[in-house]
Amino acid sequence: MTGLSDITRVGGTRMKIFGVIAIVLGVLAMLAPLQAGISVAVLVGLFVLISGVLRMVWAFESHTFGRGLLKFVVGGLTLICGIVLVADPILASGFLTVLVSLYLIVDGAFEIVAATRLRAESGWSWMFFGGIVSIVLGLILWAQFPLVGAWAIGIQLGIKLLFVGMIMVTLGTAYRAVTARG
Secondary structure, eight states: OHHHHHHHHHHHHEEEHHHHHHHHHHHHHHHHHHHHHHHHHHHHHHHHHHHHHHHHHTTTOOSSHHHHHHHHHHHHHHHHHHHHHHHHHHHHHHHHHHHHHHHHHHHHHHHHHHHHHTTTSSHHHHHHHHHHHHHHHHHHHHHHTTTTTTHHHHHHHHHHHHHHHHHHHHHHHHHOOOOOOO
């Protein structure tokens, strides 16, 4: 039978492993920001494209013609948006710039709130600092919107992954330390 300390130790190890992976991906994104930003834009476009196809397929499961037609049209529009995003990743990166800046601001605020609740835990300061960095990055991206593009998304994604990785490694180490004491 597995005890709570074993589960916590394994969870801490996994968190540290995923943290190291996030750090490596963050550094790679910062080393090749344009490629990372375009990759994110294309990936989002592919998700939207697949969503459009699925919506169109699910339209055939509707019980009435009107609902089915409406679902098919919405699926078709979603598919067209996905095709545009994949076909023109620079356009997609402009749209994503706005979304990413809003995400960073909101996520940073939540990280700061979470860090203040975890003050007794090791690593809370990294989370707090990461939240501040997220908000600052989001505001910088927002302020530079018409001038920035895929490279800014790549750099900011890299910085965010780097801080998330450091938080995960720190918290994973703290979890393992707790199980070593108990």
